Amino acid sequence: MAKINRIGVLTSGGDAPGMNAAIRAVTRAGINNNLEVFGIMRGYEGMIEGDIIPMNSETVSGIIQKGGTFLLTARSNRFREYEGRKEAYEQLKRFGINAVVVIGGDGSFTGANIMSSEFDIPFIGIPGTIDNDLFGTDYTIGFDTALNTVVDAVDKIRDTASSHNRIFFVEVMGREAGFVAINSGIACGAEIIMIPEEKNQIEKARRFLAERARKNKSSIILVAEGLEEGSTMEITEILKPEFPQFDMRVSILGHIQRGGSPSAKDRVIASRMGAAAVEALLDNQKCIMIGLVNDEIVQVPLNKTVKMHKAIDEALINLAEDIATFGPQK
Numbered sequence: 001m002a003k004i005n006r007i008g009v010l011t012s013g014g015d016a017p018g019m020n021a022a023i024r025a026v027t028r029a030g031i032n033n034n035l036e037v038f039g040i041m042r043g044y045e046g047m048i049e050g051d052i053i054p055m056n057s058e059t060v061s062g063i064i065q066k067g068g069t070f071l072l073t074a075r076s077n078r079f080r081e082y083e084g085r086k087e088a089y090e091q092l093k094r095f096g097i098n099a100v101v102v103i104g105g106d107g108s109f110t111g112a113n114i115m116s117s118e119f120d121i122p123f124i125g126i127p128g129t130i131d132n133d134l135f136g137t138d139y140t141i142g143f144d145t146a147l148n149t150v151v152d153a154v155d156k157i158r159d160t161a162s163s164h165n166r167i168f169f170v171e172v173m174g175r176e177a178g179f180v181a182i183n184s185g186i187a188c189g190a191e192i193i194m195i196p197e198e199k200n201q202i203e204k205a206r207r208f209l210a211e212r213a214r215k216n217k218s219s220i221i222l223v224a225e226g227l228e229e230g231s232t233m234e235i236t237e238i239l240k241p242e243f244p245q246f247d248m249r250v251s252i253l254g255h256i257q258r259g260g261s262p263s264a265k266d267r268v269i270a271s272r273m274g275a276a277a278v279e280a281l282l283d284n285q286k287c288i289m290i291g292l293v294n295d296e297i298v299q300v301p302l303n304k305t306v307k308m309h310k311a312i313d314e315a316l317i318n319l320a321e322d323i324a325t326f327g328p329q330k
């Protein structure tokens, strides 16, 4: 393998608060280890198009506190095809870039893994997604900030819910994973938390509402998007006629969960992972993701992170049940 002297850094897939802190750490750690660092704009799209900028220490000053990603991000269909990846490789060669740090989720790592098997270019992944659904790491960059955003929003919704004695179904992000829902639900004191990892979620809500009906009090029900039994809207429409005494409302938090200034925790994790990614490249590592397990930096093969499923912590599910208003509903 050629000696690594020029590295590229990019953000790909969904943006997450803290990505800027990771870019900054990769850039500074790279420069401080005598590497030349280039920013690849708009993820793999920018790689294919050669939209690549030189980075220095100042390029990344004043960004650590900003949400989003200053390198911008994109979803690239062209990169899914061999021809697109070949074009991307030609562009990297043109800039003399001989290693790449990818900050993104499992889709981005799948792409990196494939390109690395086709062309002689090492990739190091840094987990950046608010969903926290990547195998091999306890935390992904952006998760903590998203949780805090949800908690802030739900606290506000609770004020209006209790003033009107309403039942609020609040939908949070997390596609097929309930990490945001279970953690923010516990933090908000949600009465019920509905997650895709568990079955019979409508029945769980139904049992709770039947108990609640006797007291006619307001409640927060936290729902992860992507429940097998239907969307939050659909589920609410099923339950409304069964409990006509309740004024039921739906609030979908949506993209506010992605934005905002990153929390201190996300900034620290992103900085640690960014520096560790550069260290891994200098150690001639290839195709690994930098993770955080028990607060220690770890290296996980990229193909493992994309193939393996990260299970939700059963202890958290049990905790939510143990401290629920009417006790365990299982």
Ligand code: ATP
Pocket: 012, 013, 014, 015, 044, 074, 075, 076, 077, 078, 079, 080, 081, 104, 105, 106, 107, 108, 109, 110, 111, 112, 114, 128, 129, 130, 131
């Ligand atoms: P998030 O979890 O926040 O959505 P992600 O990295 O999983 O982030 P994706 O949209 O799934 O986001 O993937 C980002 C990009 O990675 C895609 O737009 C595509 O360019 C590339 N990619 C994903 N899957 C593949 C694949 N099978 N082959 C090649 N490239 C891929």
